[in-house]
Amino acid sequence: MEWDVKSVDAVLMDGWMDGCRYSGLQKNMNPVHGRYILTAQELFSPAQKYQLLVYHADAIFHDKEYRNAACKYSMALQQKKVLSKTSKVRTSTGGAASNLQAQSLPSEIEVKYKIAECYTILKLDKDAIAVLDGIPSRQRTPKINMMLANLYRKAGQERSAVTSYKEVLRQCPVALDAIIGLLSLSVKGAEVASMTMDVTQNIPNLDWLSVWIKAYAFIHAGDNQRAINTICSLEKKSLLRDNVDLLVSLADVYFRAGDTKNAILKFEQAQMLDPYLIKGMDVYGYLMAREGHLEDVEVLGGRLFNISDQHAEPWVISGCHSFYSKRYSRALYLGAKAIQLNSNSVQALLLKGAALRNMGRVQEAIIHFREAMRLAPCRLDCYEGLIDCYLASNGIREAMGMANNIYKTLGANAQTLTILATVCLEDPVTQEKAKTLLDKALAQRPDYTKAVVKKAELLSREQKYEEGIALLRNALANQSDCVLHRMLGDFLVAVNDYQEAMDQYSIALSLDPNDQKSLEGMQKMEKEESPTDATVELDGDDMEGSGEDGDLEGSDSEAAQWADQEQWFGMQ
Incomplete structure (x- = not known):
């Protein structure tokens, strides 16, 4: 041949x-x-x-x-x-x-x-x-239907997205991302569970799936407390004990519910179980930065950049560090970089929106907060960002409309009541309504920090200092928060209790060394202190003043060192 x-x-x-x-x-x-x-x-x-x-x-x-x-x-x-x-x-x-x-x-x-x-x-x-x-x-294979569903959802074609997600589940009944996709598009949990019933009955040790679906149905319905209870019951099951994904979800729901302490605790647990964890770390970094733990945020960001700089999370974390260091231009850039890597990153959109708002570019900020709302309609911080923008541009009517819409959609819980009260506080005509709303919020959750802060602000306006002191002491009995300690210091100054006020400002600064308002409170206290008291306590005040100045200089030095370490972000 x-x-x-x-x-x-x-x-x-x-x-x-x-x-x-x-x-x-x-x-x-x-x-x-x-x-x-x-x-x-x-x-x-x-x-x-x-x-x-x-x-x-x-x-x-x-x-x-x-x-x-x-x-x-x-x-x-x-x-x-x-x-x-x-x-x-x-x-x-x-x-x-x-x-x-x-x-x-x-x-x-x-x-x-x-x-x-x-x-x-x-x-x-x-x-x-x-x-x-x-x-x-x-x-169409399952992965084709999955990609198509995600694209439809992103394009706002919800009916087509639902059809494609259902087709994925028909072919692969335990495709968890498809289940979450359906729940996020308001498909009832019972309907989704029915699509997986055959596989849960025929495969052993899969009885947890129906409870898992119920938990995520609560999450996407905005029912945070029931979601927390359901996930906690799942976590106790031997098969899902110490499950990292479940811990991250639980941490995220605690965060949505305004329970910062437990959110941080669960994020830390997940991180200990998986040192290479990236998912959810942007929210963890944001919470740590908001609480004033900027050094820890710096370490977290550096560690995540070493794991991967192709995810949005490390960029968001470093952006949060910049934002809470009042470096808004850099926070804006880092937020934009995170969005470039993942246009669906809600935390990146919120970071960029907050930076734009603080730079006075309110209309641009509004666009980003609206996109965050579209992606996460049950996250109240998205609505809060938008309301802050409306208030910053004197759009009280728009802010009130948004707050009322949240209240009607998600129900009367401590968070929605506080958001509505926050807007009411901006209008002298609705001050009494704000007070009623805050009382209802605190009756539901006496430890809800945002409600305590707003009620204290209202009492300060009314010069009801003793009532404000009692409110803040009660709130601080079971938690330690920089803002609450600083506000208690302000109230104590108003009733001339300078020594305890100094103690409260010191505690606030120990929790957040970068809290400028606590430093300003100390300075204001010194001005209002009587000459006699100043003479008697001169030596002690000099020592305390010297110590605080030293801390402030150290903080500035650390900020300068941070600014010089550009390579930390992977950029020269």
Whole structure:
């Protein structure tokens, strides 16, 4: 039997390409692959051309040249059309090899998925949807339906997203992301649970799934307390004890419920179990920064950058450090970088929105808070950010409308009552309503810090200092919070109790060394202190003043050191 030299070359080249691909050496194919296909087309059968074009596109995709890869995958599909028109694969090499090759050709469906993946990475969502929509429904694999569902959801096509998520569950009943997707689109928990009933009954040790669905249904309905109770019951089950994902979810729900202490505790537990954990660490970093633990935030951010700088979380954490160090321009940049990496990062949107608001760019901030609300309709901090923007631009009517909407949608809990009261405090006409709302909030949760702070502000306006002192002492009996200690110091100054006021300001600064208002409170106290008291306590005041000045200088020094360490962010 005689062999055509060109055909033999084609088979050898094809074999070499296969060897590189299956050995994980895709990059080795790039220098000659594309040129060889284009300049030696006569060597290859239509099937070989299609296969080599796909391999070439895979190599380019591996190098993260996504636009180029999408182009090459499209060329491969064009070649596949030529191949489909041919009644049979050309058998220039003798037939057997060609038939074997035809059976192992890359799937056309898989190639379309890769094109959609390229478009998604390039943020060309409409093009990605168009490619996947072109695949007949019966030929869509679970991963295609999952990508399509996520794209539909992002585009606001909720009905189509629900249909695609349900199709994923029909094919893979324990696809947890699809379950969460359905619950986030307001599909009832009972309906979702019914779609998994067969698998839970037939597979042993899967009885936890129905409870898990119930917990996430509560989360997406904004019923934080019932979500906490349900997740805690799950955590006690032996199969899910010390489950990191469950702990992160529990921490997040505590955060949404305004329970900062337990949220931080659960995040720390999860982090100890998995030192490489990234998911949820942006919220943890934000809470730590808000509580004044900036050194710990710096360490956390550095550790996460060492794990991966391709996730939004480390950028958000470093942005929170900048924001609470009053470096708003840098916080804005870091928030934008996080959004670039993950446009669905709610914490990144909130960070950027807060930075824009504090820089006076209120209208731009509003856009970011609205997008955060769209992505997380049950997170109250998204609404609070938007309301703050309205109040900053004197839009009391808009703020009141938003607060009333939250109150009606999520019900009368301590958080929604406090948000509504906050807006009422801005209008002299609604001061009494604000007081009533705050009393209701504190009746539900006496330890809810935001409600205590707003009630104290109201009592300060009314000059009811003794009542304010009693309120703050009661709140501090079971917790230690910088803002509450500082406010108690302010009230004590108002009743001339300077010594205890000094103690309260000192405690506040020990909790947050960067709290400028506590420092200002000390200065105000010194001015209002009587000359006689100042003379008697001169030595003690000098010593305390010296100590506080030293702490402040140390804080400035640390801030300067932080500013110099640009490489910490992975940027020069």
